[in-house]
Amino acid sequence: MNREPYNPQAIEEKWRDFWRERGFFKAKIQETRKKFYYLNMFPYPSGKLHAGHGRNYILGDAIVRFLLMRGWNVLNPMGWDAFGLPAENAAIEQGIHPRDWTWTNIREFKRQFRAWGVEYDWDREIATCEPDYYKWTQWIFLKLYERGLAYRAKGKVNWCPHCAVVLANEQVIGGRCWRCHSPVEKRELEQWYFKITAYAERLLRDLDKLDWPEHVKKMQENWIGRSEGAEIVFPTEKGPEIKVFTTRPDTLWGATFLVLAPEHPLVPELTAWEQRAAVEAYRAATDRLTEVERTSTEKEKTGVFLGTYALNPATRERIPIWIADYVLMGYGTGAIMGVPAHDERDFQFALSHGLPVIPVIAHPSGEARLFLPSGAFASSLPAAFASLGIHAESTEDGAVARVPAEQLARVLPLLQRHMAEQGWGAVVGQGWQIVFPDETINIGSAAEERRALSRLKTIDPALADKRSVAEVLWAIPALRDLVFHAGFGTMLNSGPLSGAPGPEAVRKTTAWLEERGLGKAAVTYKLRDWLISRQRYWGAPIPMIHCPRCGIVPVPEKDLPVLLPEVNRIGKLGLADIPEFIPAPCPRCGGPAQRDTDTMDTFVDSSWYFLRFISPKDGDRPFDPELVNKWLPVDLYVGGVEHAILHLLYARFITKFLHDLGWLSFDEPFKRLFTQGMVTYPAFWCPTHHWIPPKEVQPGNRCPKCGAELTVSVVAMSKSKKNVVSPDELIAQYGADTERLYTLFMGPPEKEIEWSEEGVRGAWRFLHRFWNLALLILERAGNTREDPDPRGFGPREQALWAKLHSTIKKVTEEFEGRLALNTAVAAIMEFTHELSQYAEDPAADPRLLRRALRDLILLLSPFTPFICEELWHRLGEGKAVLETPWPSYDPQALAEAEVEIPVQINGKVRARIRVPRAKAADPQALEAVVLASPEVQVRLQGLRVEKIIAVPEKLVSIVAR
RNA sequence: GCCGAGGUGGCGGAAUAGGCAGACGCGCGGGACUCAAAAUCCCGUGCCCUGCAGAAGGGCGUGUGGGUUCGACUCCCACCCUCGGCACCA
Secondary structure, three states, X not given: OOOOOOOHHHHHHHHOOHHXXXXXXXXXXXXXXXXXXXXXXXXXXOOOOOHHHHHHHHHHHHHHHHHHXXXXXXXXXXXXXXXXXXXXXXXXXXXXXXXXXXXXHHHHHXXXXXXXXXXXXXXXXXXXXXXXXXXXXXXXXXXXXXXXXXXXXEEEEEEEOXXXXXXXXXXXXXXXXXXXXXXXXXXXXXXXXXXXXXXXXXHHHHHHHOEOOHHHHHHHHXXXXXXXXXXXXXXXXXXXXXXXXXXXXHHHHHOOEEEEOOOOOOHHHHOXXXXXXXXXXXXXXXXXXXXXXXXXXXXXXOOEEEEEEEEOOOOOOEEEEEEOOOOOOOOOOOEEEEOOOOOHHHHHHHHHHOOOOOOOEOOXXXXXXXXXXXXXXXXXXXXHHHOOOOOEEEEOOEEEEEEEHHHHHHHHHHHHHOEOOOOOEXXXXXXXXXXXXXXXXXXXXXXXXXXXXXXXXXXXXXXXXXXXXXXXXXXXXXXXXXXXXXXXXXXXXXXXXXXXXXXXXXXXXXXXHHHHOXXXXXXXXXXXXXXXXXXXOOOOEOOEEEEOOOEEEEOOHHHOOXXXXXXXXXXXXXXXXXXXXXXXXXXXXXXXXXXXXXXXXXXXXXXXXXXXXXXOOOOOOOOOHHHHHHHOOEOEEEEEHHHOOHHHHHHHHHHHHHXXXXXXXXXXXXXXXXXXXXXXXXXXXXXXXXXXXXXHOEOOOEOOOOOOEOEEEEEEOOHHHOOOOOHHHHHHHOOHHHHHHHHHHOOOOOOOXXXXXXXXXXXXXXXXXXXXXXXXXXXXXXXXXXXXXXXXXXXXXXXXHHHHHHHHXXXXXXXXXXXXXXXXXXXXXXXXXXXXXXXXXXXXXXXHHHHHHHHHHHHHOOOOHHHHHHHHHHOOOOOOHHHOOOOOOOHHHHHHOEEEEEEEEOOXXXXXXXXXXXXHOOHHHHXXXXXXXXXXXXXXXXXXXXXXXXXXXXXXXXXXX
């Protein structure tokens, strides 16, 4: 019999507008019973969508279709992140106005969504570049300004020379621009900031209440970077005090120098006259370094002595003040105390500059180690040591012995006694002791350090060039692992706190400092304030006016929006290049004044858009607070992990701010977050012709233009690398349903995955089988209207019936739980297979056939809505799929089926027995059935059963000897 | 360096609560259809060994080494590797 072939193009065109026309995707915004706010991160409309983008939108569409069938009142809006640098740069490349570029792309995106069958509540469409949207972005700026959370400050900022714009810290990725990857430079500029640091603690703490992927929360946690420690005040001889932040106040007695960031404001005042030239030169050199160069850990620790001294508040010793570029102005107080014995960077710095190192924390291992250079001891020493149970080993340049900490007090005098006349020795681990025949010097202060060093130099001419005891000890390989350590341990050489055990050291020192008014407990964050000024045209103008008389004056709310001026020129312009934009009367005094010529960072636009969807056309307010408070937080937010820090942190901040302002009752915008993985595809690189589209690659990976061998890399699809798969072509060849099914089936949606042409064909073959099966069943059972009666089922029917219900269960649970829709598709495929086999039986129950097909169509409809809508109507069900409730499963159907129980004997599966589920659920019954079965009996012959474990519905394990 | 995720057939992956390892798909092999090919459909497919007309049987197997358990991809200890984020953050 010749059946009508599956013709996806014809079917899909037929239904493309159906769902929209019926209004299935329109949220009933006034009704908030059983509401569900589903949100895909809105795109920046760039060119065309590729198959990789489908990961996000198709997943969302499937979830929303499922939710609608489950009876949820779903809000599923879409908009355009259309303002900002990305759009502007792309438009410049095309030589057109950013607005034209944006709207052309929006039309294209919408066409492609329609082709995919991806639907939204289009009545709520917004674009951040439209005045009725950015008016409210400006309003948020004004509110932040009112509260002192938007401020202007001069400082070193990140500057991207290629984009001609400043960048926020979050937009510098590994020292490079997030858009164009150029190395970022530093410039001294006056810019606008949002005080996100005021929210650091809450942004950190509230991560706990979010149902987000653990790694995204961790990334935010690390970015916020909370550190607990103490702020300590160091007096200086020149006068001004220096505040330092440290996480290790317990090492204070070991602070032998101070280091300021080269940009530190106190540097000029603290510089001695004779050091001024050197200091200025160093500061200038630091300025010229890029972020990448400056923060490279490989770099030698450079720095310059200011020529003046501070006082260590604990030891009261004079310590030199230096500047060095490894100390950053933006973190803590921009100054550190140098504790070379217990901080790796300070240690390197001290070694490079010959600064003294004083150990003040015992090595956590409790070990001490003795070193004696060759010829340093008398022949009587080994015997004396042996009496203490200490055995020395010879190394290239001397003898080494392990000394238990508690033996130290006895070893040192002994050592002194048996030392050669011109000998010396060192014991490190529990502090450093330098032993001479007539005395032992404990390195516990700078004075002792100096004295020990000078004696060493006198004894051993080879040490003449050493500038510190640390240099001497570091040169001995056998001691290195004990000379430096950064662990917690018992405090040493620390005056009143000596002997304080490691776990209490920090707390005790902090208390000691606070009692004396020398310092206090403090918390510091890595998070910096959000720099939001951008010197480019395509963005929301900052609503501020600079008046020569009144200073900086905000534009009154009633005068919003500050409209972006129209321009005819295309290029890297800022508002400063548009003279007619600048003049404006001062809102306060009415005199002539000038508009601020910066625009806002694109991430400001997207930091509140999820609120606007509730009342997108409201002209009087940014959003309707009453409805927003009913609909938000967003129940499920889906987007790329690349926004883990940037957008998601900013949106959380603005939400908390609006909450504090009283506009929002909630303080976290996205209850659950799901990050989908990228789609990769091979990209081909020719040294002369650059990126070559995969389709043009010649056999043997050759360039079509020059025949050169191409370099292949499997990377995320992107237009610039020309390795995109076009949905238009896929749809023309296979249909949208095939692309959708493959996209959802190819792997777990959160994982990065490579696109496979063969995989697409697999989805295509499945849909053919499904189509043919449906037509077969329609022929055989199309007219049946009765429901099947499970009471009359034979074993085959019962098995199929159970399979149907377990499939419904599986698919439902995936949508409601972890969203591993790839396994839901696999389950549907399995069921389709079993249904096909049953349908071939001429005696098959038509009522069961029809019911199975009906439910199968519904289960598959979120994945492949076109073919399912078509078959649904052929089934004559009247209503549309989306008006039909999602199938429910019957636990009874599952209970009645037989299950196969594997039987393990001594850990190996030796038999499989079919048992009715009711019996399998009861351990005793299960055990009895298994032991009675012939297969098991044969296996147990000659063995004595020692133990039986029966796991209900799973397996039976028998131990026999 | 620090933090996080992960390592399962030829490949993508499954095993959701310690209970049949390899679901589902790709690829591959064989067959059907065809003059032929493509497409499609059906069957088989972890590795190794024994065996055979067809069967059947056994051993090994989830990065490596150890441990807990009747039973480990799953839990514990140590290590190796890959990917992602951060990185002179005091």
